[in-house]
Amino acid sequence: MVSFSEHTHARLPVIGGPMYPCSNIELVAAVSDAGGIGVVQPVSMTFVQKQDFREGLRAIRKITTAPIGMNALIEKSSRRYHEKMVKWVSIALEEGVRFFITSLGNPAWVVKRVEEVGGVVYHDVTERKWALKGLEAGAKGLIAVNNRAGGHAGKLSAEQLYDELSDLDVPLVCAGGIGSEDAFIKALSLGYAACQLGTRFIATEECHSSQAYKSAIVKATEDDIVLSEKITGVPVSLIRTPYLQRMGTKAGPVARRLLQGNKTKHWMRMFYTLRSAFQLRDASIRQPPEHKKIQQEFWQAGKSVAGIHKIEPVADVMQRFEAAFEHWHRDDNELRRK
Ligand SMILES: Cc1cc2nc3c(=O)[nH]c(=O)nc-3n(C[C@H](O)[C@H](O)[C@H](O)COP(=O)(O)O)c2cc1C
Incomplete structure (x- = not known):
C-alpha cells in the first residue's frame, strides 16, 4: 500500500482540514509550513477572503513552499457551482497542487484530472458504502469522518469506522475529535495513517475567525x-x-x-x-x-473542543503533535523489534 506520506509528501501525518468559512490563506500555509498538509477550501478563499483563487494559491506559496491540498465539494447542486469547481481544480493543478480531498458526490472526474499529472485524491466518507464508491471512482485514500467531527459529522465512532474500512487497503485518515496530541496518538495507535483536524486550527492565531x-x-x-x-x-x-x-x-x-x-x-x-x-x-x-x-x-x-485549552500559534500546536508523534514512533519501532 502506498503510504500517506508518499501520497502527500507531508513530514507529519496531520491534515489541516478544509473549513468553510474558516480556512484562510495564512492558516493553510501555517499548517503546511509546520510539517502537516493544509487544505485550501476554495469557497472560503474566494467568497470569504475575497481572493482571486490563483492569486490566493500564490499568496500561500509566498509563505511556504511545503505541499498543500485542495478540497473539492463535488455535489452538483447547481451547474454554475460545478463549473466553478472544475475551474478551481484546473487552476490548482496548474499551480502545482497535487493532493485533493473530495466530498459528497462521485469523485471520478476529479480523479481523472488529478491523476493525469501524478496527483492523488482522498475521498470523505462516513460509512463503508461511500468508501466503496469513492475507491471504485479511483480515490487512493479515505478521510473517515466520525461522530465527533466538526462540520458535517458522521454517525460512527472512530473505532467503528476503522473496523468498517480497515480491510480496504488504502490509507485511512481519522477526521473528528482530535484536539490534543493524546487523541492524535490514540487514533494512530488504532491503525489510522493520519488525522484531519478542523476545530483545533480555528483556535489559532493564524485563523481569521472572530x-x-x-x-x-x-x-x-x-x-x-x-x-x-x-x-x-x-x-x-x-x-x-x-x-x-x-x-x-x-x-x-x-x-x-x-x-x-x-x-x-x-x-x-x-x-x-x-x-x-x-x-x-x-x-x-x-x-x-x-x-x-x-x-x-x-x-x-x-x-x-475537549482537548483545546488555548488560542495559540499553529506552530506551537504542531510542535507538540510532532514531539508526541516522534515519541510514539520510537516506542512503536522498539516494540516491533522486541
Ligand atoms: C467550521 C468547519 C467547517 C468545515 N468545512 C468543511 C468543508 O468546507 N469541507 C470539508 O470537506 N470539511 C469541512 N469541515 C470538516 C473538517 O475538514 C474536518 O474534517 C473536521 O473538522 C474534523 O473534526 P474536528 O473539527 O473535530 O477536528 C469543516 C469543519 C469545521 C469545524
Missing part, C-alpha cells in the same frame, strides 16, 4: 456540542449558545419533506447552501457589534 468564536471553542466542553439540521438540512456540529437554543436544531416538516423528495432535494440543498454560506460567514468571521452579539452566536465545532 475572537468570540475562538474563545467559545476554548471554553466549550464536549457536552456543549450539538447537532443541528437548521443550517444545511443535514446535521452539523455546533457549539450550544443561547441563540442556537432559541432556534432549535431540527429542520421543519416542510423542509424535511422537500429534502427527501427526488425532484426537490437538489433545489432545497442549493437553498440551504446559499443561505448557510452567508450565515456562517457572517457569524464566524466578523466581530459583531455589541447589540447584535446574541444573533451571531452560530459557531461550528466538533467534540475535539
